[in-house]
Amino acid sequence: MNSRFNYFLKDRDxxxxxxxxxxxxxxxxxxxxxxxxRMHLEACWACRVKAEKTSxxxxxxMDYRNRILLPSLPSAAEHTGRFESRLHALAVKTQANxxxxxxxxxxxxxxxxRALRAPLTVVGAAVLLVxxxxxxxxxxxxxxxxxxxxxxxxxxxxxxxDNNPNVVVHRSxxxxxxxxxxxxxxxxxxxxxxxxxxxxxxxxxxYDDSGKLVAGEWSERNGSSAxxxxxxxxxxxxxxxxxxxxxxxxxxLWEYDLSARSFEGLAAAAADAxxxxxxxxxxxxxxxxxGSGANRLLSxxxxxxxxxxxxxxxxLTVREPESSGATAGPGxxxxxxxxxxxxxxxxxxxxxxxxxxxxxxxxxxxxxxxxDDVAADLQIETTYLLDRVGATLGQEVAVTVGADRKLxxxxxxxxxxxxxxxxxxxxxxxxxxxxxxxxxxVAEALQRKRAEPYVVAxxxxxxxxxxxPLYDQLSxxxxxxxxxxxxxxxxxxxxxxxxxxxxxxxxxxxxxxVLKRLASTLPPTEIGSLSETTxxxxxxxxAAHAQKVGERTEKLRLALDPILFPDGISPGMAGEGSxxxxxxxxxxxxxxxxxxxxxxxxIQSGFSVxxxxxxxxxxxxxxxxxxxxxxxxxxxxxxHAANVGNCGPDSPRE
Amino acid sequence: xxxxxxVSTQATITAQSSVLLLTQEPMDLEQNxxxxxxxxxxxxxxxxxxxxxxxxxxxxxxQETFLRxxxxxxxxxxxxxxxxxxxxxxxxxxxxxDRTRGMRFIQELASEEYRAVVLQVxxxxxxxxxxxxxxxxxxxxxxxxxxxxxxxxxxxxxxxDGFCYREIxxxxxxxxxxxxxxLRRAMRKMAR
Numbered sequence: 038m039n040s041r042f043n044y045f046l047k048d049r050d051x052x053x054x055x056x057x058x059x060x061x062x063x064x065x066x067x068x069x070x071x072x073x074x075r076m077h078l079e080a081c082w083a084c085r086v087k088a089e090k091t092s093x094x095x096x097x098x099m100d101y102r103n104r105i106l107l108p109s110l111p112s113a114a115e116h117t118g119r120f121e122s123r124l125h126a127l128a129v130k131t132q133a134n135x136x137x138x139x140x141x142x143x144x145x146x147x148x149x150x151r152a153l154r155a156p157l158t159v160v161g162a163a164v165l166l167v168x169x170x171x172x173x174x175x176x177x178x179x180x181x182x183x184x185x186x187x188x189x190x191x192x193x194x195x196x197x198x199d200n201n202p203n204v205v206v207h208r209s210x211x212x213x214x215x216x217x218x219x220x221x222x223x224x225x226x227x228x229x230x231x232x233x234x235x236x237x238x239x240x241x242x243x244y245d246d247s248g249k250l251v252a253g254e255w256s257e258r259n260g261s262s263a264x265x266x267x268x269x270x271x272x273x274x275x276x277x278x279x280x281x282x283x284x285x286x287x288x289x290l291w292e293y294d295l296s297a298r299s300f301e302g303l304a305a306a307a308a309d310a311x312x313x314x315x316x317x318x319x320x321x322x323x324x325x326x327x328g329s330g331a332n333r334l335l336s337x338x339x340x341x342x343x344x345x346x347x348x349x350x351x352x353l354t355v356r357e358p359e360s361s362g363a364t365a366g367p368g369x370x371x372x373x374x375x376x377x378x379x380x381x382x383x384x385x386x387x388x389x390x391x392x393x394x395x396x397x398x399x400x401x402x403x404x405x406x407x408x409d410d411v412a413a414d415l416q417i418e419t420t421y422l423l424d425r426v427g428a429t430l431g432q433e434v435a436v437t438v439g440a441d442r443k444l445x446x447x448x449x450x451x452x453x454x455x456x457x458x459x460x461x462x463x464x465x466x467x468x469x470x471x472x473x474x475x476x477x478x479v480a481e482a483l484q485r486k487r488a489e490p491y492v493v494a495x496x497x498x499x500x501x502x503x504x505x506p507l508y509d510q511l512s513x514x515x516x517x518x519x520x521x522x523x524x525x526x527x528x529x530x531x532x533x534x535x536x537x538x539x540x541x542x543x544x545x546x547x548x549x550x551v552l553k554r555l556a557s558t559l560p561p562t563e564i565g566s567l568s569e570t571t572x573x574x575x576x577x578x579x580a581a582h583a584q585k586v587g588e589r590t591e592k593l594r595l596a597l598d599p600i601l602f603p604d605g606i607s608p609g610m611a612g613e614g615s616x617x618x619x620x621x622x623x624x625x626x627x628x629x630x631x632x633x634x635x636x637x638x639x640i641q642s643g644f645s646v647x648x649x650x651x652x653x654x655x656x657x658x659x660x661x662x663x664x665x666x667x668x669x670x671x672x673x674x675x676x677h678a679a680n681v682g683n684c685g686p687d688s689p690r691e
Numbered sequence: 692x693x694x695x696x697x698v699s700t701q702a703t704i705t706a707q708s709s710v711l712l713l714t715q716e717p718m719d720l721e722q723n724x725x726x727x728x729x730x731x732x733x734x735x736x737x738x739x740x741x742x743x744x745x746x747x748x749x750x751x752x753x754q755e756t757f758l759r760x761x762x763x764x765x766x767x768x769x770x771x772x773x774x775x776x777x778x779x780x781x782x783x784x785x786x787x788x789d790r791t792r793g794m795r796f797i798q799e800l801a802s803e804e805y806r807a808v809v810l811q812v813x814x815x816x817x818x819x820x821x822x823x824x825x826x827x828x829x830x831x832x833x834x835x836x837x838x839x840x841x842x843x844x845x846x847x848x849x850x851x852d853g854f855c856y857r858e859i860x861x862x863x864x865x866x867x868x869x870x871x872x873x874l875r876r877a878m879r880k881m882a883r
Contacts, residue, residue: 127761
C-alpha cells in the first residue's frame, strides 16, 4: 500500500512530453507506457488539452491534405496506357535477354535447397547436375532471334521513349551516299534531330560538308510535317508516304527516321528478314524478293543495339532513279547509309525551346534573283492573257507568286465552259513549269466543302416606304420633263435611272480595281526591267482599263449632268501627255482608284434604296459632281499616257 | 531454356484491403504488375508529388517505380507479402531522392492556385461562418507545411498514408526514433 501511495505521488509530478503524447496517439508506445499515459490523461487536464491540441493539428492537416492538396494534383489515371506500353517494352526486353545469371542462381538456390532438405541426397545431386548442364547449354547455344519480334520489340521501346514527356532526345546522324562496291563518298550530310516527347515535335536539320544548313523538317505527332530546302520548296504534308517517297527519291533519305518503326515500313515483308548478331548489336537484313522493275530497293540492313533496342544504323542499296540528282547515274546501284554519331537524353526542363523553332533562314523570303525578273514578265504576260478574256475583273481569278517562287493562277469559276475558256486563253503559258494553274468550278468547290453550309444572300424586297436619298431631286426633274396631263410613271423612271447609274459606277469600279491590282503587282522600279513585248502588254492593259473607267465615268456624267448639275460642269482635262514615267502612272492609278471609289460610294449612297430617312440630296449631288470630274480627268490622262499606239484590237471584256 | 521466376505467390496490400496474386508466369507477372500499378499508383504518385513537388516528374517516377518492381520480381527475387507496399514506397522515395538531388522543393500549391482551389472546395452544407473558419485552418496548415523540412514533410505524408513508424523508417532509411522526432517537430511547426 505504501509503495502504491509512493508511486501515485511520484506519478502526479510526471507529465508526458510532446513526443510521448504523439507516440501514444499514434499507437507507437509500448503497452505499459500507453497504460501509464492513459491513466495520466484521465487525471491531468493540462496534458489532456495538449493531447487534444495535437489531435486537432493532425485533424487539420488531414483535412487540408484530403480536401485541398491531393485534389489539386493532376490526376495520375490518364497515364495508364503509357505505363502499360513501357512495361510491355521492358517485359519484351527482359524476355529477349533471357534469364540472367542472378535468376539462374536464385533458381539453383531454391531448387537445391529443397533437394538437399529431401532425404534422398542423390535426387538433389541429380537436380544439380541437370541445372549445371542446362547452364552450359544456354551459355553455348543461343536461340535464333526472329526479325519480326525484334522489330516489334524495338518499336515498342521507341514509342515508349518518344512519348516520355520528361526528356528531350538529341541525335546526330551521318548520312552518306556512295556507289555500290565503291568506298568513295558521293554525298555526305550531317543530320541533327531533336525530339520532344511532351510537345510531340521532331525537328530535323540537315547540314552539308561545310556545315551549312541546307534543309530541315519539322514534324508533329499527328503526322503533319513541314519540309524546307534551301532555295527550293516548302512542303507541308503528312508523313504517311515517306517510305515510298524515299525509294522514289533516295536523296530525300535525310527525312527518313532512323528507327525500327520506319524499317518495318520499308521492309514490307519483315518475315523474310534475317537477324545476325554482331557483338553488341543485332543486324536485320532484308532483301526483297524479285527486286527488279518498279522495286528499286535492292537490300536494306538495320542495326539495333542489344542494350536498349535502339536503331543506330541503316544501310539501303537502291537503284538510282532517273529523277535523282544523278550523281551515280540512273539505274546504278548506290548505297545510302545513316549512322548514329551521338545520342543524348536531356531533361525537358533545361532545353531551350529555340531548337524546335523553324530556322529564320527557311522562313525568310529568298533574295531576289534574275529568275524573279523572268517571273515578273511571266506574271504580266499571264495577267494580260487573263485580261483578254475578262478574267481579271472582280475576284474571279487570282495571280500570285507562291513561296515556291512559282506563279499560281487560282480561281473558282461559275461554269465548266468559263474554265475551259480561261484555260484556253492561258495556252501560251500553260506548259511553263513556273506556272501552276488551279482553276475549279463552283460545283467542284461546293463538293469539296460539302460540310459547310452554303449561305445564299437573299435579296429581300424593300419595304413600301423605301426610297433613294436623291429621290426628291430626281422626282422634280422628271416631273418638269413631263408634259402636263401625260401619264408618265416618275417612280419607274427614277428606278430605271438609278439602276443604270449604279451599273455604270460598278463597272467603272471593277476596271479601277484591275488597274490598282496591276500597279501593285509590279512596282514602278520593275516596270523598266520588263521586256519590250511585256512592257507593251502592260501599258496596253493599263490604257484599256483606264479607257473603260473614263467611258463609264463620262456616261455617268452625261446622264446626271442635266439632273444634278443644271448649271453645267467642265471636265477640266489634263494635258494629254504621252510620255508618262512609270512612277507618274502608278500614282495616277492610285489616285484614279481613290477617286472612282469615292465616286462609287457617293453614287451608292445617293441612288441606293434605303429604308431610313432621305439624306440631304444637295450634299450628295455636290459630292458626286466632284468625284466624277476627278475620275474622268484621271482616267483620260492615264488612257493617253499608257496607250503608246502599239496596242492591238483586244480590249478587256466588259 | 527458361527458368521459372520464383516470386511470392500472394501479396497483400493491407491499406487498400486488396489482394494481389503474383504468379510465376512472365505474362501473368506483367498483368499483375499492371494491377499493382492501378491499385497503388495514386498513393505513390501523391506522395511523390506532395513531398518532392513536381507532379509531372512524380508521375514518371511512379511509373518507373513499378517498372523496377517488375524487374525485381522477374529476376527471381521475392518480396514478403506484408512488405510490398512499403517496398514500393521505398523504391519511389529513393528514385525521387536520386532524381531531385540538388533541386529545391517547389511548394505544391502556388498562391493563386491555392486560392482557386479553396474557393472550389464544397462547403458540405456548412454555413458561411464555418466555411470561413475552414479557410483559416487551411491557411494555417499551408503556412505550417511551408516551414517543414523535407524529412518532416515525408514523415508526415507517409504517416497520413497509414504507415507505422517502423515502415516509415524503412522507407526513408532512418531509425524509428528519428521518425518520431521528425513528426514531433512537424506537429510543433504546424500548431503555431
